[in-house]
Amino acid sequence: MQSRRTILRAGAGLALTATAVGVGTLPVFADATGSGTGWAGLAARIQGDIVLPVDPGYNAAKELQIAAFDAVHPQAIAYPETPQDVQALVNYARNNGISVRVRSGGHNFNGWSTGEGLVIDTSRLNHATVGTSTVKIGPGLQSIDALHALAPYNKQVIAGTCPTVAPGGFISGGGIGFQTRKFGLGSDRLRSAQIVLADGRLIRASETSYSDLFWALRGSGGGNFGVVTEFEVAPIDQPRMVFFSTMWAWDKAEQVFAAWQTWQLNASVNLGSALIYNLPDAAPGNVPMVIITGGYHGPESEAQAALAQLTSLVGAQPTSTFASDLPYADAMKTAYGCGDLTQEQCHREGTGAEAHLHRTAFQRDAYRMFNQPFTPTQISTVLSTLDSNRVAGQRRVVHCMAVGGNANNVSPTATAYVHRQANFVIGYVGQLDAPTPESEAAASAFVQTGADVLNPISNGAYVNFPGSSLPDWATQYYGDNYLRLKKVKKAYDPNNFFRHPRSIGSLGQ
Ligand SMILES: Cc1cc2nc3c(=O)[nH]c(=O)nc-3n(C[C@H](O)[C@H](O)[C@H](O)COP(=O)(O)OP(=O)(O)OC[C@H]3O[C@@H](n4cnc5c(N)ncnc54)[C@H](O)[C@@H]3O)c2cc1C
Known part of the structure; x- marks a missing residue:
């Protein structure tokens, strides 16, 4: 069972509705003075809450975005409400030899925000x-x-x-x-x-x-x-943004890839976009969707001119085009796929009574960074890997994001983020709705094949898209x-x- 709590932060002048998982189902601790030891004493010393395995809210409290990590059973999940709460939690864990994982949105692809010890969930620090x-x-x-x-x-x-x-x-x-x-x-x-x-x-x-x-x-x-x-x-x-989404025929997939790269490399920094090849069910015969979507941070006339240029580079018309100059928040809500949802609904299921967004049951990823555009041969290999050895029930994606622009006008050593020559982040994703050991092995094999295609031509990897397997990760990330x-x-x-x-x-x- 979940409850919701409105957190008002003094001085912020802003009221944010926060999602508090499991708060209504906390154990009644005997040690209300906080003088005791153990989780009970700790819970009494903090303003926030601690959820333990005995609590009915525990199963919901330990969930991440990817359900495969439900198999991890933390000793406790704590919801600090102040920095002092966090200090108390860290001190307690350190003094008692309990390992800690830190969690905020719970989206890490590899489950790094959960573990068998104490999970410090900072979702209530949301001012x-x-x-x-x-x-x-x-x-x-x-x-x-x-x-x-x-x-x-x-x-x-x-x-x-x-x-x-x-x-x-x-x-x-x-x-x-x-x-x-x-x-x-x-x-x-x-x-x-x-x-x-x-x-x-x-x-x-x-x-x-x-x-x-x-x-x-x-x-x-x-x-x-x-x-x-x-x-x-x-x-x-940026008070407004032109959000756009275009779709293209699969038989133009290679031309679209080449055109998108050229388009982004020569574009104004106002243009940010992603190219997505999406195969929701990799059963033989199903045709992947080809989508270019993004945001233009400038006048709509410029955005329309840029889209016309993209069409010209592809050499074929898109099968559909949507472009709309919107107040920034509306544009981003549309980009999130939450255009028709309320703020409450646009949250992960299980984190609020109205939350609509689905979790992913199982996912494997192989993303890499690239400084140079792919050659026609490389494009052909990337797309044939998506298309071959079809497995019904497997969702496959090739996801390409444009980076660079002003992000590359910074020295690679100025901050820990080193990828200042990268122009693209490109990756394979394999997902399952109903995983079995066999389907997990097949999805992992698909993504590993993708990794093998990308590795020889890549220039590193992005730590926020951690690959399922990445032996030389320290060099790749940093x-x-x-x-x-x-x-x-x-x-x-x-x-x-x-x-x-x-x-x-x-x-x-
Ligand atoms: C569906 C989806 C779409 C995404 N789209 C994008 C995108 O467009 N662009 C992009 O850049 N990334 C994107 N990501 C990746 C995302 O940026 C990373 O997964 C990010 O690390 C998630 O942060 P989180 O707090 O939500 O996740 P968590 O899993 O809670 O945390 C991620 C990591 O940060 C640590 N951490 C969390 N909170 C704290 C804290 N308070 N202090 C210190 N460490 C902390 C955790 O221990 C963990 O190692 C996407 C991920 C998903 C699942």
Whole structure:
């Protein structure tokens, strides 16, 4: 059972509706004074809540976006409501030898935000405080809620294409959206971050204070250095956006790929887009959809001219085109597929009474970064891999996002995000609605075949799209910045308290 709670943050002037999983089903602790030990004593010492396996709300509380990680059973899931709560949780876990995973939106492809110890879920730290030149946002403020909170102020923050991703992971790992070519990565706009360290200290890192940690927090990925309790970011000034979506015939799939690359490489930074080959059921005979969708951050006439140029580059008309100049929040809601939903509905099922969005039962990914456009032969191989060895019931996607633009006007060593020459993020995704051991093996094999196609021509990998298998991940994610990241890790978390299977320093090097 879930309950909902409206959190009003003093001074923020903004009321955000937060989703509080399992709050109505907490155990009654005997130790109300907080003087006791154990989870009960800890629960009494914090403003937030702790959900234990005995609680009816536990199964919902441990859910991530990908249901395969339901198999992980944390000892406890805590919902801190203040940075001091987070300090108490970190101190308790450290003193009792309990491992910690940090969670915000729960979208990590590899389940790094859950584990068998304590999960610190920062979803209730979801405030948005609008200042004169910056906006302070909680790590748990999901993209859809940020849109609604900031729209009245005509300010927005960089967000990706999923409404329920949260800054806790998104900004920490970089953060790519349709806005990135114009306004940079989410992490490029970070001005300071408040964070609870492994020793329990609450500090604020910025260019002038704890600057080495501030460098690391911009692109190294979450779960490495502490629990971020607030991000201060420079908002983007973009009151409107032209959202567009075009579809193309499968028999033009290769021309569309080549045209999209050329189009994006020569485009104004106002243009951000994704090319998606989507095969919802890979049963033999089904035809993949070919979609180019995105946002234009400028006048509609320019967007229409750009779309006409795309058609000319493809050499064929799209089978359908939608383009609309909308207030920014409406444009992004449409991009999220939430155009017809309320804010409440545009959340993951199980996190609120009205939440509509589905979880993914099983998913495997192989994304890589690319500096150069693919050659015609490479395009042909990428698409034939999508199309061959069909398996009914498997959802297959080739997902290509344009990056670059102003995000590449930054030195690779200026922040932890190293991929400043990349122009494309391209990946294979395999998903299942009803996984069985056999279908999981087949989906994994499909994605591994995709990885084998991409690996020889790639220039690295994006830590926010962690591949299912990536043996040389430290080099792929961080390049030459890894050495410096390890030094920062040693300085701030010498005992490797914050860790997951691919955390900084976990290679033992
Ligand atoms: C459907 C979907 C669409 C996506 N679209 C995009 C996109 O368009 N652009 C893009 O760039 N990315 C995209 N992503 C990837 C997304 O940015 C990452 O998965 C991101 O890390 C998710 O953050 P989260 O807080 O929602 O997830 P979580 O799983 O909660 O966290 C991700 C990582 O960050 C850590 N973490 C979480 N909160 C904190 C915190 N408060 N302090 C420190 N560490 C923390 C976790 O331990 C974990 O390692 C998408 C993912 C999905 C599933």
